[in-house]
Each structure stands twice: as structure tokens, then as C-alpha cells.
Amino acid sequence: MEITGEYFEALSSRGRKASLKPEGDHLSVYVDGDRIAGELRLESMQDNRVLHFECGRQFIADEVLGREFRLRHLGKTERFIRWLEQFSIRRALLLTVLVVSALALYRVLLSTASGLIVAGLPHSLEREIGENTYLAMKRTVFEESELPESVRSRLVGGAWALSGHMELPDVPEIHFHSSGFFGPNALAFPGGPVVVTDELVNLLDDDEEILAVIAHELAHVRERHSLKQIVDIVGMTAIAAILFGADESLIEEATAVLINARVLRNSRDYEKEADLIALEVIRDLGMDEMSLHSAISKLIGHSCGRDPAGAGLEECLEGDEFPDWLSTHPAGAERLEYLSGK
Template identity: 30%
Template sequence: MSDGWLGGQYFDGRRSAGHAARLRLEGDCLVLILADAVQRYPARQVRLGMQVGKAASYLWLDNVAIFECSDQTSLAALARDARGAPRTGLLHRLETNWRLILASAMLVAAFLVGSIIWGVPWISGLVAQAVPAHVEQWVGEQSMSTLDEYWLEPSGLDDQRQAGLKEAFAPLMASLNKAYPNRAWRIELRSSEALGANALALPGGIMVFTDDLVELAADDTELVSILAHEAGHVVHRHGLRGIVQSSLALWLMMSITGDLSAASDLTTSLPAILANLSYARSMETEADSFALEVLLERDIDPAHFASIMRRLEATHGQGETSRIGEFLSTHPPTRERIERFDEASQQLKR
């Protein structure tokens, strides 16, 4: 600033191009000198614009025109002299204070972790329970159609074996229909090389058993114990909760990063993926609790569930897992599940 004059660029608000100009305070007016004109603005009407980072500071001369200057200190002083404006904007003070930056980063990190661990599961549970039964059934039917199209094949079991399975499942299915009439309970038998020996529960009451799982079972009672577990997923609406949790976790990550491409960025979406794997573990534990309660109520030895779980563990080649493996597993460690049902079996026999 020389002789009170401050050099910068003038933008009239009608054209994108700026014009070289000088500005200073004279009495109660700001005098702006352009190449071919002199303009005056009431000093009390000027406003100091918010400075972001190292961008040039600027003054609002009226509701449209601005004066931009790289000399942030002098421009702030001019604004302060004109109308008592603060020396720097609030945003600028916040973003240049490293203590506030560090505190903000820690606050955001704590919010993100807390939201994923506690907030997302809690909200998704409320949303899942609020979804009408017919909507849940529609989701289940669509999921079944997709699985049939890409992953599943018709069952290769003969008619006699399929009839035997339906007879074995009938008492528990009747009980489920009576206790939870708003579910469209049914069992689907399929063959799948991709899934191998497996069973899964879809929203609305559809439960799928693969041929490999049927062949792996020593008897139908073991399959009934698996059915009780899958029914627990349906009763607690785990399918819907999983869908909502995945969506909320991804939305949360995109909100924090402000980038829609975060959905396809593995680095950004990895925390959400890991969180959802952890959610699945809690759901499996909840389904196990439901299954154990059902088996005890029907005087079925929980050892049947433990037995087929041992066989499944050997079939899938899990063996001993590390701590990291246990965390990333979508199921709780198999040995812990087996021990739980073995202990229940021993208590039943006492």
C-alpha cells in the first residue's frame, strides 16, 4: 500500500474479466480508480469476503462488484477502518489454526468410527423393522431370482429325498408359520458349485439349502438345526439390515470424503467393508441364539448343530484361524460356535 492506495483487481459482477484498479479510504467513502473512471462507494456498506486458504482476499463494494487483492493484511485493515470489520474472517482463522485443525480431524475420526460401530447398526435395525412385510418379501423374491440366474441350479436330489426333507422340516416350518405369520416361509433346494455345502436366508422367509449341504448331513436332524439357524436370520430381518447397513456405511464414507467416486475406490470404501463384515458376525451370533432356543424348546439335542458345523468346517478347509482371520470372517469363529452348542448339549443331558 502506497499513500493509502491499495492495488488489485476490480470485478463489476457482469463480466468474468477483472480490471486493474486502486482503492483507498477517503472520509466515509471508498474511492476506486480504474483506467478511465473513478467510482465511490459508501464505506459502511463494504463487506470483507471470507478468505479460503491462500486465495486472494476481496471486498464486496456493493451487492455485485468486488475488489480483489493479494495483500490480505492491508485489505483487512482497509475494511476494518471502513466499518470496523474484523481483521480476518472466521473461516480463515479456523483453517490457519493448527490446534483447531487437529481437534477437528480427531472429532471427524471419532464421529466416523462411532457412526460405523454404533450408529449405523442402530439406525439400520430401526429401518429394517419399519419396512412393511410385503416389501421385505418382494426383496426376498428378487434376490432369489437373481441367485437362480447367476449362482444356483435346480436341485439334483431325487423326488423321494426331497419329499423326505420336506417331511423332516414340516414341524418346525409349521411352528414358524404360526409364530411369525407375516413371513412367507418356504424352503428352496438348489445345486451350486459356487456355494458348495451351504444354506442361506433371504428377506421375507425364503431359506435355501444346497444339495452339497444335504449330502454332508449325517441325518435330517442336523439339517433341522441348520434350518433353525437360518430362521433366526429371517426373524431378526438380518437380510434387510445387511442391505441397509451396507448402504448407510457407503453413504457415510461418501459424505465424509465428499466424493461420489468413493463407492468404487477400494482405499476409501475399505473401512465400510470391514465394518459390514463385523456386522455379519453379530448377526450370526444372534441367529445362533435363536437356533439354540428353538432346538431346546423342541427337545432337539444342540449337539446335532455342533456336529454338522464340524463337518462344514472341515469341508471348507477353515482349520485354525488367526486373530486377523477371525475378525475378517463373516461368521464368528467356528470353534466358538461349536463349543457353545456342545455346552448346551451337555447341560441338557445332566
């Protein structure tokens, strides 16, 4: 049996006309009758034509390869995955069981392990990740702040008071930037720093509301939410790769969707936790308890182009049809309800 096609060396985009011949349990590549590669083991196959070998080489057959070739040269795991991808009700049910089992494995093992991993990682490493991320974004999406120095100094002083009350291991740096990309926003990077945009300061125009938002971001830093997300994503991806491989199969795509859904749910949980921590800090420091509620109301109104006062906010909340499960934050109505103490 001889298969004609195009052969590619590892990490090369230059192909050569060649033929592929089975030799025992292995495959060999011939060009003009000379064997140029031997003892190749097939790692995966796409579209029944594109062959990926364990050594990184690749062969694209001129014609679709038959079932006999796949049975002989594909590993058991790869054959099983390809069998699942041929849709039937029985196989769909089996696929569902496999994915649910993977999620159960994650919940039992990784949920506990990720907490231990995060607790064991030094804060210095977390700060380095955050600082490098901030510097990269500073070069691309952040511009120099145009806020008066007096305003920035006053808000930084308030942020330091918040940090001291929250007993953070280190006082995060507070940076002010203009950003047309982010608009009115504040961002907490792993371990700090915290970025507050000029657009947010100008929109809220109230120190206590701005500090309430900063308290929310400091809660993310204290609880190490960004680092937890990183560990969770790496852990879930590793489990999926071990169970299903990483060859762009249907199972891999389905697992990626479930991982994204899990990440979004974690994000919503972390946002609510940061809200409630900020609310507690605001109360402890004798600030206006409704300052965070008011800030979020203004941000919701800005996002839908309405005045957050009176009926404008209600119209925004009623017109919000974005599915909760696709959002990184709790729904606006839910968020305002628990921030009002109801």
C-alpha cells in the first residue's frame, strides 16, 4: 500500500511530493524512491488526510484515507475520539457522560488543589505577573492621565487608607490613565497595581464613589482572584488535554466551551465577593453605604447611554437582555439589589 501526497519536515512550511508506505507498525516516507524518513508513529489525523507524526512531521495525503489505515495506525484513544465524532444518540450520550465526568473530576480534585496551589505561590511572583501585565498594557491601551495632580494625590491617599484597613500584605500602587479602549473603568492586576481611568473619575465625580470602586478592586487583590482564575484555567485545560487530547477534535471544542462557562461563572462569583467585601470596608470606615451602589448605577447608565437617575436606570435594567451565563459580572439588577442591602 502506497499513499501519495505532500511531506513536511517538523516546523517547516515547505512541502515535497512524496509517498508514504506502511512498514510493520511504523510508516516511512519516500521521495523519488529514496527513503528519507522511517519508523514514524502517527500521533493524530485530521479530515482523514492530514497526518501528524509524534516527531512533529506532517504528511497530507492526496486522497482520503480508508478505515483500514485508521484502524491500523491510529492509537486507541485517537480512534475512540474519532468514533465519538460520528454522531449518533448513543455516542452523544457517551460524550455527555465523559464531559460530565471530566467536570466532576475537576470539582473534586482541582477545586481543592487550586486553593492549595494559590496559597503556596509567593506574593512576589503574583506581583511580578501583575506588574509585567500592567507594563504591557501601558504601552498599548493606556495613555497618560490628564487629571490634576491634586485629584490624583487625594484619591491615592484615600486608597492607602482602604489598603491599611483591608490588611493587604503590600499596599498596591494606584495608577491613573486615560483609556479610550476601557472607558470608565478600574482594573486590578494580580498582586496589584490598580489602574483607575480618567473616564471613571470624570463620570463618577465623587471621591467616595471612586474610592468605593477602588475598594472593590483592592478586594480582588486581597483575595487573589486573578491568580485563582489563572490556576483554574491551567488546571482545567490540563485535565481536558489528558482526557481528550489536543488535536482540535469535537470533544476538545465541547470541553473548551464548558471551560469558558466555568471561567465566566467564577468571574461572576469573584465580582460579587469583591462587591460585598468593598461594602463591608465602606461601612467600617464610616463612608456612605450607598456610594458603591451609586457608582455602579452610573456605570450601568453610561453603558446603555441613559441618565442613571430616575426612569433612565430602570430602562437600562429592563433592556438588559444579555444572558447572565455569558457575563463576567452579576446582572445589573441583581448587583444593585444586594448593594442596597436588600
